[in-house]
Amino acid sequence: MNALLAVQSAQAQGIGEATGDALRSVVTFLPKLVGFLVVLLIGWIVARLLRTAVHKVLDRVHFDRAVQRGGIGAAMARSKFDASGLVAQIVYYGILLIALQIAFGLFGSNPVSNLLTEIVAWLPRAIVAIVIVVVATAIASAVRDLVGRALGGLSYGRTVANVVSWFIIGLGVIAALNQIGVATAVTLPILITILATAGGIAVVGVGGGLVRPMQQRWEGWLSRAEDEVPQAKAQAEAYQRGREDVRRTQEAPTQHVRPVSETPAHAATMPTPPVGNPVQPQPNPGQRPPQ
Template sequence: MSGAEAAWASTLSFLPKLGMFLIILIVGYFVAKWLAKLTNMLLEKVHFDRAVERGGIKRVLEKTKFDASDIMAKIVFYAVFLLVLQFAFGVFGPNPVSDLLQRIILFLPTLFVALLIVVIASAIAKAAKDILTIALGNLSYGPFLAKLAGVAIVTIGVFAALSHLGIAPAIVNGLFYALLAIIAGSAIIAIGGGGIAPMRAQWEKAMRRMETEAPRLKGEAQKVGEVAGQKAETWVKSGEENAPRPIYTPKP
């Protein structure tokens, strides 16, 4: 077989594969769009946006033109379309593009869990900050403690997500331990390096302040459980009110 005949035979064998590739790509694109639209519609129906906003993500989404339902719908679209691309490129047999797509698809569940960790940590931080702000609002250091608790919870959540992703685990763990070492080392140096007398004076001042605010602190501490219970009850009632009502059809 001459070179021209071999090229023509190769072209003839390639054209059916190209046609199948285009058909799979076009059909898969519309299927992915339909699934994304269906996801958005279902999430809007169950009031997913309100639930996410209560978790403290509202400020982040305000800077974008998308709400939580739109973002989840786009995630569904790109996840499905990646599967479509892998299936479409598989028509040509083993190739580097299919291998790359397979690695990306296998990484998606890990990425989803990491994002879920950050979202849950943000929700817990928002709830803890709200409860502490309400419960300790009458104390001079109440707002500071509330912000500190929120930042600490989000920081732990971010490090947990990075650790789950396995992105340079040695560096991530090293940064976390380094942060703790910096805090502890700064305290040791500040106290030990000629700071014992000033720290003693500040400690005595803090003790006098705590003795002064002890009755108020006791009263505020008793409110923490009540505030947490009321907030949880409010969220539950809000969820029940926003839940979709079943359609009742009387039996004939």
Template sequence: MSQPLPLALDVDFGAGISQAWNAVAAFIPKFIGFLAILLIGWFIAKLIARVVDRLLRRVGSEKLAERSGATHALRNSSYDATGILTKVIYFGLLLIVLQLAFGVFGPNPISVMIQAVVAWLPRAVVALVIVVVAMAIARAVREIINDALSGTSYGKVLATIAWAFIVALGAIAALGQAGIATAITGPLLLATLGTVAGILIVGVGGGLIGPMRSRWENWLTRAESETAGARDSLGAYQRGRSDAAAGQPAPGTRTAPGATGRPDARGDQGRRGDEGPYDPM
């Protein structure tokens, strides 16, 4: 005996439409709030970026960038150092605005990701400032060493080594501030130290003791002689300045009778052999 077919289930279309309408009604105010936060936040971020740019330029940020060499490095860029820093601050503020705007919809993965980036941005700005300051200090030290040891052959080498050392310290400090020192600088520093130690142990401590000893003796002897020459040149320069301040002629010059402190334009070294004796008249 055949059983009757089951009747079709009744579908409550009214309840589904009511739920959809409630969801749309709840979403529209949140979306309007999202757009309002974006618009107001964008305007405030742009205003703050302009104020920060003017303040940085007024306190001399471009002079610091020029001393550090950043201006020369960015000569082909559309932005200078202050403009780049201002852009970083501007986009950081926009990320904060996005975080607030997406927070209207409640907890969501986008807000969590933006929150992590926003928490890291201040560290990135500080790291950028550390790099600029370190480069400025390194450049000043290099110029000082170059000027002080300009009469020696090793002055430029020492200046470059000091510059590279200070820049490396600044980079390590910046990476540590950014939170990536453990992943990058740690293994790199260990590898460099291991390489240097291996070279010293195998090379210098092994069969290169004799050649390295002779090279070091030559370098030290040359450095000592050049340092003595630079010291004598500096002493002569100081004595010349003292004589000039006292109104006395420099050694090796002649003065005409009746003249006070005025050197003769024709000295013994500049006189030709066919000229006669000096005639003050």
């Protein structure tokens, strides 16, 4: 009987301790939960305010117009956001991520908090990568227009302009990938694929009879280039002559001479013919006048 009472007493004591531990855990967790919700609410409010402020500032400085001139507007034509709205959304979600990181940090070290910390630490690098791509795209658009206008009279002018533009964009993408730390994992397989493709084309061309067609194609390209080089040279010379004529016209003084009517010297010495009936010749003395 005493043993049974001892067992029941031990069970009751264990239940009481477990209940106390649970209550203490709840009491300890509730302030953290309240703090978590408060931090999320404050972060959400701040994110919305900053999104509105950034959108208004970018609209005031005509950011969308600058993006359109930079050549990125065509890439964003099908997007439901304009350029300023996209930047504002990036700022909004960035602030929310920071708020989530702080909120989960209230619970101590946990996998979610560690993941958010790594993402927040990676955000500045992502922003720099986006800026690099935007700048590279703007430069590529300007260079494409310049090369296209310079080689506008040639048949391959547009092709050269597009190749140069895509080359600059490719450099910007590689720099952006290097900035976010995935250049080695992405660019190396792409480079290997390009080299393997080029090697396969060379092998097939050598062994499959593509040498002669490619030789004829190259001869045609070189002949066309030789024919169009004088045209390009003539266009450059005409452009230079036009610039020299404009400069000479601007440097020469403009003189407006008023024409003056002068009487010639020999005209002043000539006698004035008589006005009236002409004088009849007089007959000689002793001559009979005509009947």
